[in-house]
Amino acid sequence: KVVRLAVIPGDGIGPEVVAATVPTLRAALEADGDRLDVTSFDWGGERFLRQGAAMPADAADLVKRTDAVLFGAVGRPDVPEHELIWGLIIGLRQQLDLAVNLRPVRAFPGVPTKVRDTDGVDLVIVRENTEGEYVGAGGVAHAGSGHDLGIEVAVHSRRAIERAAHHAFALAGRRSGRLCLVTKSNAMRYGYPLWDRVVREVGERYPLVQLETVLVDAMAARMIQAPRSLDVLLTSNLFGDILSDLAAVLAGGMGMAPSANVLPGADVPGIYEPVHGSAPDIAGKGMANPVACMLSGAMLLDDLGHTGAARRVRDAVAGALRDTRHHTADLGGNATTADVASAVQHAMEGQ
Amino acid sequence: KVVRLAVIPGDGIGPEVVAATVPTLRAALEADGDRLDVTSFDWGGERFLRQGAAMPADAADLVKRTDAVLFGAVGRPDVPEHELIWGLIIGLRQQLDLAVNLRPVRAFPGVPTKVRDTDGVDLVIVRENTEGEYVGAGGVAHAGSGHDLGIEVAVHSRRAIERAAHHAFALAGRRSGRLCLVTKSNAMRYGYPLWDRVVREVGERYPLVQLETVLVDAMAARMIQAPRSLDVLLTSNLFGDILSDLAAVLAGGMGMAPSANVLPGADVPGIYEPVHGSAPDIAGKGMANPVACMLSGAMLLDDLGHTGAARRVRDAVAGALRDTRHHTADLGGNATTADVASAVQHAMEGQ
Numbered sequence: 030k031v032v033r034l035a036v037i038p039g040d041g042i043g044p045e046v047v048a049a050t051v052p053t054l055r056a057a058l059e060a061d062g063d064r065l066d067v068t069s070f071d072w073g074g075e076r077f078l079r080q081g082a083a084m085p086a087d088a089a090d091l092v093k094r095t096d097a098v099l100f101g102a103v104g105r106p107d108v109p110e111h112e113l114i115w116g117l118i119i120g121l122r123q124q125l126d127l128a129v130n131l132r133p134v135r136a137f138p139g140v141p142t143k144v145r146d147t148d149g150v151d152l153v154i155v156r157e158n159t160e161g162e163y164v165g166a167g168g169v170a171h172a173g174s175g176h177d178l179g180i181e182v183a184v185h186s187r188r189a190i191e192r193a194a195h196h197a198f199a200l201a202g203r204r205s206g207r208l209c210l211v212t213k214s215n216a217m218r219y220g221y222p223l224w225d226r227v228v229r230e231v232g233e234r235y236p237l238v239q240l241e242t243v244l245v246d247a248m249a250a251r252m253i254q255a256p257r258s259l260d261v262l263l264t265s266n267l268f269g270d271i272l273s274d275l276a277a278v279l280a281g282g283m284g285m286a287p288s289a290n291v292l293p294g295a296d297v298p299g300i301y302e303p304v305h306g307s308a309p310d311i312a313g314k315g316m317a318n319p320v321a322c323m324l325s326g327a328m329l330l331d332d333l334g335h336t337g338a339a340r341r342v343r344d345a346v347a348g349a350l351r352d353t354r355h356h357t358a359d360l361g362g363n364a365t366t367a368d369v370a371s372a373v374q375h376a377m378e379g380q
Numbered sequence: 381k382v383v384r385l386a387v388i389p390g391d392g393i394g395p396e397v398v399a400a401t402v403p404t405l406r407a408a409l410e411a412d413g414d415r416l417d418v419t420s421f422d423w424g425g426e427r428f429l430r431q432g433a434a435m436p437a438d439a440a441d442l443v444k445r446t447d448a449v450l451f452g453a454v455g456r457p458d459v460p461e462h463e464l465i466w467g468l469i470i471g472l473r474q475q476l477d478l479a480v481n482l483r484p485v486r487a488f489p490g491v492p493t494k495v496r497d498t499d500g501v502d503l504v505i506v507r508e509n510t511e512g513e514y515v516g517a518g519g520v521a522h523a524g525s526g527h528d529l530g531i532e533v534a535v536h537s538r539r540a541i542e543r544a545a546h547h548a549f550a551l552a553g554r555r556s557g558r559l560c561l562v563t564k565s566n567a568m569r570y571g572y573p574l575w576d577r578v579v580r581e582v583g584e585r586y587p588l589v590q591l592e593t594v595l596v597d598a599m600a601a602r603m604i605q606a607p608r609s610l611d612v613l614l615t616s617n618l619f620g621d622i623l624s625d626l627a628a629v630l631a632g633g634m635g636m637a638p639s640a641n642v643l644p645g646a647d648v649p650g651i652y653e654p655v656h657g658s659a660p661d662i663a664g665k666g667m668a669n670p671v672a673c674m675l676s677g678a679m680l681l682d683d684l685g686h687t688g689a690a691r692r693v694r695d696a697v698a699g700a701l702r703d704t705r706h707h708t709a710d711l712g713g714n715a716t717t718a719d720v721a722s723a724v725q726h727a728m729e730g731q
């Protein structure tokens with residue numbers, strides 16, 4: 030079988046981590062006699078500077094001709110951020126209606142963390158991915174008058190909550206049977222209470238999954254203090270953004286955090302991306318950690334049914350990370366991106 | 381001089397930590413020949429059950445006859461949460477127009493934490509305290525139709541941002557000269573960009589303070605990964621809520637986190653409260669950690685100009701905490717609330 034992969038390397042360290050990942054995915058597939066067919070798109074900051082838009086108007090259609098998208102990162106100091114966020118990252122998520130953003134965090138043996146006692150941490154954040162605080166609605170009243178009033182409107186629909194909830198309950202059912210909903214219904218009166226209500230209702234269809242509801246502030250503390258008490262978390266777009274950066278710390282930081290933007294049950298390509306950004310400060314130095322991108326690639330293979338190849342990638346990453354000589358600077362080591370890539374390839378050949 | 385203190389012990393462990401704190405404050409004041417005059421208000425969950433309201437309609441007026449308020453905690457399983465949140469905590473903050481919520485976090489030597497390498501952590505979160513996501517505006521469209529739409533409206537006014545910003549810049553100027561503004565302007569287009577703009581403008585009046593702007597997701601990770609890179613943080617009501625619970629982990633958890641709700645420069649009593657809640661699970665057992673409440677009391681003394689007494693309380697707390705025999709269960713010890721109170725009194729006598 031052939032996997033038709035769209036690749037958006039993007040800016041900064043994006044192209045570096047993508048370049049380290051694609052051969053890894055290819056090797057993992059070829060071990061099963063499968064093939065990887067790559068189409069690369071030059072979308073991102075450079076394209077914006079050249080053509081005035083970070084991606085073409087028919088970007089969603091182009092991507093739909095492939096099976097899945099591997100996305101590096103976008104962002105450059107000389108491009109207005111919203112051109113890349115709204116013009117690409119959030120734009121594409123919303124145009125493809127990728128309802129759910131999955132952000133797994135797993136502590137690999139041998140990787141140092143700033144948090145004590147993270148052995149065995151293995152959790153997934155299911156983040157609603159299309160609305161909430163990210164709809165871009167609102168405005169500024171009395172702008173420039175000295176009495177400016179910034180109004181930000183968040184929208185939480187039953188439909189979006191239900192889609193994310195079904196995915197989260199099903200996932201929890203396949204894992205520990207425990208689901209933790211994170212909201213803030215004591216201070217916010219409409220959106221989050223609706224979340225609480227709808228998720229409880231959806232939960233009636235999953236009698237084997239135990240639902241717990243936790244306030245986002247308490248969850249931030251618990252994430253660090255008792256991470257092993259957590260398995261599957263379900264939350265809104267904004268809270269998922271905050272909690273997933275935090276959770277990454279449990280695995281050694283942003284260089285270790287993969288993600289998948291998907292529309293469960295539909296024939297739409299998912300976007301798989303490391304949670305870290307373009308990191309202009311270290312770009313071009315060959316020192317970026319490619320693990321987050323590789324693990325995103327493993328999620329991609331899994332979702333396309335290539336579970337053997339996905340396991341191969343993950344096991345090879347885990348194997349390489351056991352040796353501190355394969356740790357990049359963010360993990361306290363001095364391996365280059367290429368060092369990690371070849372260590373992972375090597376581990377895969379030895380499997 | 382006499383300090384006229386209003387005390388709202390509240391529910392759960394609230395009365396326990398307040399009972400441990402008041403004698404400490406009294407002793408600290410008396411060492412300077414000053415006096416503490418306490419008026420206790422029975423507001424909270426029990427009053428709601430008895431009288432249908434968590435506090436009386438003229439609560440703000442009653443409190444205004446005192447110099448400051450020491451607040452324990454409210455919340456009981458048999459009382460609807462919003463009666464206590466909107467009917468008391470948020471209600472009183474907003475009625476007294478307490479513009480700023482200060483949440484200092486300091487790692488005391490001898491106190492274990494889940495985060496490595498927290499020695500010397502000493503930061504303050506300046507949280508806007510009257511609006512943002514906490515205005516209670518919004519509604520549910522199509523309620524119950526199966527297409528419910530929860531709409532949550534956040535309001536960020538130049539006035540509120542300026543008030544918080546002036547306080548934060550002045551504080552940073554007296555401390556390290558560094559201020560970190562936390563927003564989320566890449567995904568939210570109106571409120572947080574206004575924050576960025578207004579804070580930058582206010583900063584022009586504080587040329588000696590260096591301003592850095594960080595996204596809330598990145599800050600959540602940095603809070604754990606590089607807490608000593610932080611001194612004064614300025615942020616919105618919601619982000620301040622989340623980040624302050626997280627920061628408390630650096631000091632050993634919620635049992636260590638004090639706060640002050642104040643209206644800088646005005647003759648309005650501040651509300652000083654531990655950040656932890658009523659903790660019904662451990663209430664009545666005499667095992668609550670009173671340190672957060674005691675440190676809130678020290679902030680109160682400081683703000684009333686009793687800086688010597690405030691220092692006395694803080695030093696005594698620090699002294700007691702050096703010995704693990706004075707650690708409560710949340711810190712891994714088995715001291716009771718009363719044990720800590722007497723250790724602190726003892727430390728103060730020995731000063």
Ligand SMILES: CC(C)[C@H](C(=O)O)[C@@H](O)C(=O)O
Nearest residue numbers: 114118119270304566567597
């Ligand atoms: C770039 C930004 C808009 C984005 C988000 O907030 O979703 C990023 O932080 C992420 O988590 O993917």
Ligand SMILES: CC(C)[C@H](C(=O)O)[C@@H](O)C(=O)O
Nearest residue numbers: 215216246465469470621655
């Ligand atoms: C009780 C709740 C409304 C409150 C808040 O979110 O402000 C609490 O979490 C706090 O931080 O003081």
